[in-house]
Amino acid sequence: MxxxxxxxxxxxxxxxxxxxxxxxxxxxxxxxxxxxxxxxxxxxxxxxxxxxxxxxxxxxxxxxxxxxxxxxxxxxxxxxxxxxxxxxxxxxxxxxxxxxxxxxxxxxxxxxxxxxxxxxxxxxxxxxxxxxxxxxxxxxxxxxxxxxxxxxxxxxxxxxxxxxxxxxxxxxxxxxxxxxxxxxxxxxxxxxxxxxxxxxxxxxxxxxxxxxxxxxxxxxxxxxxxxxxxxxxxxxxxxxxxxxxxxxxxxxxxxxxxxxxxxxxxxxxxxxxxxxxxxxxxxxxxxxxxxxxxxxxxxxxxxxxxxxxxxxxxxxxVPELQALRQAKTVRQGDGIFSLSPHQAHELLIRWPAMPAAEVKLEFRSEAGSEVSVEVRSGELWVRRPVTLVTSSLDGYPGDHRAELPLHLDQFDLQIFLDASSIEVFAGDGRVVISDLLFPSEQIREVDIQFGGSDPLSMEVEVWSLKSSYGV
Structure with a gap:
């Protein structure tokens, strides 16, 4: 192609x-x-x-x-x-x-x-x-x-x-x-x-x-x-x-x-x-x-x-997507992770099930926040803000939410961030939120914050992904 x-x-x-x-x-x-x-x-x-x-x-x-x-x-x-x-x-x-x-x-x-x-x-x-x-x-x-x-x-x-x-x-x-x-x-x-x-x-x-x-x-x-x-x-x-x-x-x-x-x-x-x-x-x-x-x-x-x-x-x-994984960053606890420009990314986050636990991921470009993912009060949220690029798209900005399965012993998020989309999988695939995403500028970092318990109980993996088009 x-x-x-x-x-x-x-x-x-x-x-x-x-x-x-x-x-x-x-x-x-x-x-x-x-x-x-x-x-x-x-x-x-x-x-x-x-x-x-x-x-x-x-x-x-x-x-x-x-x-x-x-x-x-x-x-x-x-x-x-x-x-x-x-x-x-x-x-x-x-x-x-x-x-x-x-x-x-x-x-x-x-x-x-x-x-x-x-x-x-x-x-x-x-x-x-x-x-x-x-x-x-x-x-x-x-x-x-x-x-x-x-x-x-x-x-x-x-x-x-x-x-x-x-x-x-x-x-x-x-x-x-x-x-x-x-x-x-x-x-x-x-x-x-x-x-x-x-x-x-x-x-x-x-x-x-x-x-x-x-x-x-x-x-x-x-x-x-x-x-x-x-x-x-x-x-x-x-x-x-x-x-x-x-x-x-x-x-x-x-x-x-x-x-x-x-x-x-x-x-x-x-x-x-x-x-x-x-x-x-x-x-x-x-x-x-x-x-x-x-x-x-x-x-x-x-x-x-x-x-x-x-x-x-x-x-x-599908597990075949793992073949695209390249550079990997692993950390216990929260913090800011740099994201490579002109690439897609996969994020894996796991933490023990705790009712008070809260997780927030803020994906930012030089223009500011472009999208956020939150877990709080037993719910998963993806928030798409209004930007200069999307201000004319009726129905685009807003908060998208789903209840999480609270009976699990461990919570997990698997997130795929591409040039114009974000897909969030939670609860071993029981909950999914898929959204188009049109950032004002390229997303350069994600700030991950963990509240409600010991941040060191959270495991974070961030992968940069090769293009599936070979370029």
């Missing part, structure tokens, strides 16, 4: 998060692991850094860390290519395969001004080139009916499609034996947060530490998120091949302002990993980047953890 070196263009260019070299990007699409590659498709406008003329952009990776941007996969045709998913049709149920090669099949929403329907495309060369498959395979004659996530359900030996009716705040499940003929199975919702339209559903199984199986249903909404803009909610429950039944209340996936449209990789053995768009529809068109607009969160490995209030989803940065 070519990268400009001009300071204006690259001031907020991520060092370790995926972003295309130019133009607009939003939802991840078609995440699938096939042929030793992680395939990432996404909503992409190849003509401008604004939403419109949507194609599927494409990138690939061997390790979830280093991404190579590829040519557009699915170009706009008589309709825009809205969000969807991709599967490996190992048994050639679709009939698209040839010569014993399993086809890669994409199911996406074709969007026109007066209709949204679900279409197919297929590839016989591991996603390099694609063939569109005729007309829609699922069309109910609605202007809002989109974002199909398709997966193989082994127990019922058929494909399942999870798709939303945005205005009705409903998720509908369909079944198929050939990816082309679909029958309705069940409808979920309205439920949980309904203050905005529903989008980008996801349904997948996870096991907890004891081996118990849960199904996770995730759906995004806009507006109506934790702070009025975009947000993502989930339920844990059961899926019998026909219907999803929630056994927990709806909870927020992420307590920040910039996590949307998450999807998991299909066909990834032995673990479940997802990726999301790191932005918010409140200000996505107005963020102060030049020539490009949109990035992804760091990929996260998913699990289910016990909690006094019931099982909860846990998200942990």
């Amino acid at each position: 070519s990268r400009s070196t001009t300071s204006e263009r690259e001031q907020y260019r991520p060092h370790i998060h995926y972003a295309p070299a130019a133009n607009w990007m939003n939802d991840p699409n078609g995440l699938v692991y096939f042929g030793g590659l992680y395939h990432l498709y996404y909503q992409y406008n190849p003509y401008a850094s604004s939403h419109g003329n949507l194609h599927w952009g494409r990138a690939t990776s061997t390790d979830l860390v280093h991404w190579e941007e590829q040519d557009v996969a699915l170009p706009e045709r008589e309709h825009q290519i809205f969000s969807g998913s991709a599967v490996v049709d190992w048994h050639n149920t679709s009939g698209f395969g040839k010569g014993g090669r399993p086809p890669l099949v994409a199911c996406y929403t074709g969007h026109t001004a007066d209709n949204q329907a679900q279409f197919l495309a297929y590839s016989l060369d591991q996603g390099e080139t694609w063939t569109y498959h005729g007309g829609p395979v699922l069309d109910v004659g609605k202007t809002d009916f989109r974002d199909p996530k398709v997966f193989w359900h082994a127990k019922s030996r058929r494909w399942i499609m999870v798709v939303v009716h945005p205005v009705e705040r409903q998720v509908e499940l369909y079944g198929s034996f050939n990816l082309q003929d679909w029958e309705s199975l069940s409808v979920f919702g309205p439920a949980g947060a309904t203050g905005g339209i529903w989008e980008v559903p996801e349904l997948f199984p996870l096991h907890d530490e004891a081996g118990r199986l849960y199904w996770v249903l995730k759906v995004d909404l806009n507006p109506g998120g934790p702070y009025g803009g975009s947000g993502a909610q989930y339920w844990l429950g059961d899926f019998d091949g026909q219907a999803f039944t929630a056994t927990t209340p709806a909870r927020w996936v992420d307590h920040g302002n910039d996590f949307y449209a998450a999807l998991t990789w299909n066909d990834l053995p032995d673990r479940r990993v997802w990726l999301a768009w790191m932005s918010n529809w409140q200000y996505a068109h107005d963020v102060p980047t030049q020539g490009w607009r949109g990035a992804m969160v760091l990929p996260r490995e998913l699990g289910v953890c016990a909690d006094p209030h019931g099982p909860v989803l846990a998200q942990r940065p």
Whole structure:
């Protein structure tokens, strides 16, 4: 991927998060692991850094860390290519395969001004080139009916499609034996947060530490998120091949302002990993980047953890990111840590669980405080102040908070700071806050203060991280 070196263009260019070299990007699409590659498709406008003329952009990776941007996969045709998913049709149920090669099949929403329907495309060369498959395979004659996530359900030996009716705040499940003929199975919702339209559903199984199986249903909404803009909610429950039944209340996936449209990789053995768009529809068109607009969160490995209030989803940065670690500073106790310019950083902070303990991290540039992270009174806070750069972004400044799991013996914070974002993981991934960040000047230091007990009980590690783009 070519990268400009001009300071204006690259001031907020991520060092370790995926972003295309130019133009607009939003939802991840078609995440699938096939042929030793992680395939990432996404909503992409190849003509401008604004939403419109949507194609599927494409990138690939061997390790979830280093991404190579590829040519557009699915170009706009008589309709825009809205969000969807991709599967490996190992048994050639679709009939698209040839010569014993399993086809890669994409199911996406074709969007026109007066209709949204679900279409197919297929590839016989591991996603390099694609063939569109005729007309829609699922069309109910609605202007809002989109974002199909398709997966193989082994127990019922058929494909399942999870798709939303945005205005009705409903998720509908369909079944198929050939990816082309679909029958309705069940409808979920309205439920949980309904203050905005529903989008980008996801349904997948996870096991907890004891081996118990849960199904996770995730759906995004806009507006109506934790702070009025975009947000993502989930339920844990059961899926019998026909219907999803929630056994927990709806909870927020992420307590920040910039996590949307998450999807998991299909066909990834032995673990479940997802990726999301790191932005918010409140200000996505107005963020102060030049020539490009949109990035992804760091990929996260998913699990289910016990909690006094019931099982909860846990998200942990994939361990492959540790390959980016360079210089390391270790200290017991608080103080000021210098941060290397033009690099991303990872911070790990641990301390024994103490009800009165307070931790504050102040990230500063020469212009002053750019963002702060606080733990106090059993809550995690990320505070984004108003700056000259962000004063015109409606919905950007503010405090984002989440309750911490107080039953743990040790508290922990894992923080990733990049050129234009901060992601904070706490409670072994039970709590996450993801926020875009546009500092007035480059952040040069972090002041870490520990109160309420002996500061020497706190362990701090600060890593500078190599660029995942090799520059």
